[in-house]
Amino acid sequence: MSLIEVTDYDRKIWEEELRDFLPDKIFDVHTHVYRKDLFDKEETQSNRTVSWPNAVASENPIEDHQEIYRLMFPGKDVKSLMFISGNTGFDRNNAYLSDVSKKTGWPALYYSLPTQSADEVERKVREGGFLGVKSYLSRAPKYIPTNEIRIFDFFPKKQLERLNDMGAICMCHIPRNERLKDPVNIHQILEIRKEFPKLRLIVAHIGRAYTKEDLGNAFDLLTEAPDTMYDFSANCCDDAITEVIQRCGAKHVMFGTDMPILRMRTHRIEENGTYVNLVPPGLYPDPYGDPHLREVSDEEAKSITFFAYEELLSFKRTAIKLKLDRKDIEDIMYNNAVTLIESARRDMYGTKE
Numbered sequence: 001m002s003l004i005e006v007t008d009y010d011r012k013i014w015e016e017e018l019r020d021f022l023p024d025k026i027f028d029v030h031t032h033v034y035r036k037d038l039f040d041k042e043e044t045q046s047n048r049t050v051s052w053p054n055a056v057a058s059e060n061p062i063e064d065h066q067e068i069y070r071l072m073f074p075g076k077d078v079k080s081l082m083f084i085s086g087n088t089g090f091d092r093n094n095a096y097l098s099d100v101s102k103k104t105g106w107p108a109l110y111y112s113l114p115t116q117s118a119d120e121v122e123r124k125v126r127e128g129g130f131l132g133v134k135s136y137l138s139r140a141p142k143y144i145p146t147n148e149i150r151i152f153d154f155f156p157k158k159q160l161e162r163l164n165d166m167g168a169i170c171m172c173h174i175p176r177n178e179r180l181k182d183p184v185n186i187h188q189i190l191e192i193r194k195e196f197p198k199l200r201l202i203v204a205h206i207g208r209a210y211t212k213e214d215l216g217n218a219f220d221l222l223t224e225a226p227d228t229m230y231d232f233s234a235n236c237c238d239d240a241i242t243e244v245i246q247r248c249g250a251k252h253v254m255f256g257t258d259m260p261i262l263r264m265r266t267h268r269i270e271e272n273g274t275y276v277n278l279v280p281p282g283l284y285p286d287p288y289g290d291p292h293l294r295e296v297s298d299e300e301a302k303s304i305t306f307f308a309y310e311e312l313l314s315f316k317r318t319a320i321k322l323k324l325d326r327k328d329i330e331d332i333m334y335n336n337a338v339t340l341i342e343s344a345r346r347d348m349y350g351t352k353e
């Protein structure tokens, strides 16, 4: 059975909207590659995050990951920066990913925990051949209420200090309900840039600004730290993609998908300042009743395509609006990520791939 169904509607979007717009070489800077058989035996459901992603894919082994690119981006040369996902089995999945990275030559980040010492993080990163770290707000100490979690609760400064010395990459999915415009988030991003200038910081998903309301005046303040990088993975908000390119420049924005979630078939809308993913009926059973997910009729479902295509359509609208040239598009879709990764590799290992 194929991992995903590619419909006539999907092919039409690909051929008429995306194929010629996209460069032949694509670098996807935000992907999760992991296996569920490496999780601990008893599964733990985190109540700190949205639940709908679990309904899309429960794992993403490298074979599936590469197959999805062949199905969704036919004829394109797509590579990615990878990190693991899940709530358990970190050591086993990190080891698996290190192995995958060596075999494919695709770069990867170590999934770190805030309880680790700086020495341990450095040792694990270097032993695995990783180029930096990814962690997640759900790894913050359990006593902290979800909306009070700060970046330094899952990326402690003692780790960042060491990663800065190494010139490593830090993929940062910022916490808190106010998302990008949250004053604590903004303050801590600026603090990281100031104290750890050699750390290669990527603010994931444009700081989770999935609607215009999430942007606030964040970029008035964030432009004080001009060397920050942003990925627009899982982001279909034209306003957010437009603003990050306009304010930070095309050299500071990178394409990412957030696979495997972006295999999802959905059309995202904004409603009352938040997002709702419209989905075909019955495709993603969600026992947790996530308010961000809503089923539509069979008829409406016929014109719903992949989340990844929706994100690229949003980027295309932005590119047209901002009159980006071919070079800008190639930078955002490929060059910026490769430059960042190869410079981290040189600083950390003194070699090129």
Ligand SMILES: [Zn+2]
Residues within 6 Å of the ligand: 030, 032, 258
């Ligand atoms: Zn992600």
